[in-house]
Amino acid sequence: MQEIIEKIENAKNLDEIEKIRVELFGKKGVITAGFARLKDIPNEEKKAFAENLNIQRDTFNARILEKKEILEKEFIKSKMKSDGVDITLFNEPLSSGAIHPVMATMDKIIEYFVAQNFSVETGPLIEDDFHNFEALNLPKYHPARDMQDTFYLKDFRLLRTHTSPVQVRTMLKEKPPIRMIAPGSVFRRDLDLTHTPMFHQVEGLVVEDESKVSFANLKYILEDFLRYMFGDVKVRFRPSFFPFTEPSTEVDISCIFCGGKGCRVCKQTGWLEVLGSGVVDPNVFKAVGYKNVSGYAFGLGVERFAMLLHQIPDLRSLFEGDIRLLEQFK
Structure with a gap:
């Protein structure tokens, strides 16, 4: 024992x-x-x-x-x-990347509309004339086509100038009600402080029975969205013209730099233009075969929002890959 x-x-x-x-x-x-x-x-x-x-x-x-x-x-x-790990050991700080400010801004925009029960739709970057222009009430030789300097290809196709063709494709594919946004890259022949040949848009579309949707619905959701993005700002709607909406409005917010008092950024007006919107023109619904419906649409430039949120003076700097700018967004 x-x-x-x-x-x-x-x-x-x-x-x-x-x-x-x-x-x-x-x-x-x-x-x-x-x-x-x-x-x-x-x-x-x-x-x-x-x-x-x-x-x-x-x-x-x-x-x-x-x-x-x-x-x-x-x-x-x-x-x-x-x-075990000895946390007292010396180590060089790790270098990590970050989401590009344009993509971060787009993510924030998408998050808002997804929370409002909007679907996210995508479409091809290379479009045809019907989806990019004609179905949007822009027939051939329409003077409003000059507002968009288009990249044309040899086979008469083109690089899309906006994400509106995604709205057309969605309406041709689905029946109302439709509640969607179309984020993505678009292309125009333009380059200056506030324009680049390639940039990003988020466009939205709501289509329902004509008794269920109105300009008041559009006004409410855009006011709420802009305050979500920029905080406690004033919002105003100005009459404007877009071929695919009638009535059409430009939407401004009170200047986030001077609080609406007037400064160099807002050109002493106290207001900053941020997006366009309006009630969908009946000719657009006619092009996709919709009847007895109404709807509203809106569109915004993501780079414009990123510049305002981060106070970036030159749009081109977002695409130059300058580490000094990008490392600020870690």
Whole structure:
């Protein structure tokens, strides 16, 4: 018995203590075999034999549990020491990237409209004349086509000048009601402080039964959206012209730089133009085969919003890849 106790005490790890337990209490273990012999022991010796066997069983079991607890604590301590990290060690600061300010702004815009139950639709970058112009009430030789300097390809196709063709494709594919936004890249032959040949738009469209949607719905959602983007600003709607909406409006916010008092950025007017909107022209619905419906649409330039949110003076700097600018958005 003493020999077995010493063997238990000298166990160096959990595997060894488990091996000893099996040798004693397993199917072929010493204690298990002892209890199996009870039926062969004479009756006058059976009581003393059983008592001695019970004492050995309880003693060995208690010693094994005690030793196992000690070894488990040692194992955990050793494991923690080997896996631990010395946080006092010196290390160079890690250099990490960041989401581009234009993409971050687009994500914020999309998040708002998705929360308002708008679907997100996409379409091809290379379009045809029907989807990009004619279906949007811009027939051939319409003077408003001059407002968009288009990149034409040799096969009479073109690089889309806005994401409105996605709205046309969605209406041709689905029946009302429609509640969607179309974010993506667009292309125009233009380059200056506030224009680049490639930029990003988010356009929205809502179409429902003509009794369920009006300009008032458009006004409410755009006011709420602009305050979500820019904080507590005033919003105004000015009459304007777009071929695909009637009535059409330009939407302004009070200047976020001077609070509407007048400054160089807002050209002393106290207002900043941020997007265009209006009630969808009936000719657009006619082009896609819709009847007895009404709707509103709006569109905005993502770069314009990014410039206002981050006070960036030159649009071109967003696309030059200048690390000095981009590393500010980590």
